[in-house]
Amino acid sequence: MPEHVCPWWIGYLLASPLRRFFHKPEQIVSPYLKEGMTVLEVGPGMGFFTLPMARLVGSQGKIICIDVQKKMIDSLLRRAARAGLADRIITRLTSGDSLQVEDFANRIDLALLFAVVHEIPDQEKLFREVLTTLKEGSLILISEPSGHVIFPRIFGQREKPVY
Numbered sequence: 001m002p003e004h005v006c007p008w009w010i011g012y013l014l015a016s017p018l019r020r021f022f023h024k025p026e027q028i029v030s031p032y033l034k035e036g037m038t039v040l041e042v043g044p045g046m047g048f049f050t051l052p053m054a055r056l057v058g059s060q061g062k063i064i065c066i067d068v069q070k071k072m073i074d075s076l077l078r079r080a081a082r083a084g085l086a087d088r089i090i091t092r093l094t095s096g097d098s099l100q101v102e103d104f105a106n107r108i109d110l111a112l113l114f115a116v117v118h119e120i121p122d123q124e125k126l127f128r129e130v131l132t133t134l135k136e137g138s139l140i141l142i143s144e145p146s147g148h149v150i151f152p153r154i155f156g157q158r159e160k161p162v163y
């Protein structure tokens, strides 16, 4: 596993309800989600976005979660079971070299990559793999912590990124 992957114990902090003071998952994702959708979530951690998305897509929807850390996935599944949402969530543990999502080609309505792109060394491959999963007209929602984003100094453009 690449060394810059977020340690598993940080997953507990990221999934803490206190994070809602900074990030409101429903507000962030709901403009892009409808009932019945299939979502690909790369690097879900312990499910801070997964569970709200599973509620928003309803009983006919699915959230496909791909992570490199078993402890993240195990905790996500425990939380999903407690919330009664386990049947809407499919998890997959990958090696980190590939998302291994060939079987989801053209099946995804939304891909969410929240605070994960900077942890993946081959980002070109990451986006190539994500793109193969998307249905025509689907969206990718990407968010990165500000410290991991370099903004070009273009006149008139905001210099500080918004997280």
Ligand SMILES: C[S@@+](CC[C@H](N)C(=O)[O-])C[C@H]1O[C@@H](n2cnc3c(N)ncnc32)[C@H](O)[C@@H]1O
Residues within 6 Å of the ligand: 005, 006, 011, 014, 015, 042, 043, 044, 045, 046, 047, 048, 049, 066, 067, 068, 069, 072, 094, 095, 096, 097, 113, 114, 115, 116, 119, 120
């Ligand atoms: C900083 S955490 C963000 C977790 C979650 N997206 C959130 O915002 O709460 C990054 C997550 O990406 C996962 N990750 C790192 N490299 C990955 C890769 N190559 N493929 C899939 N997941 C990866 C980590 O194990 C971790 O769960």
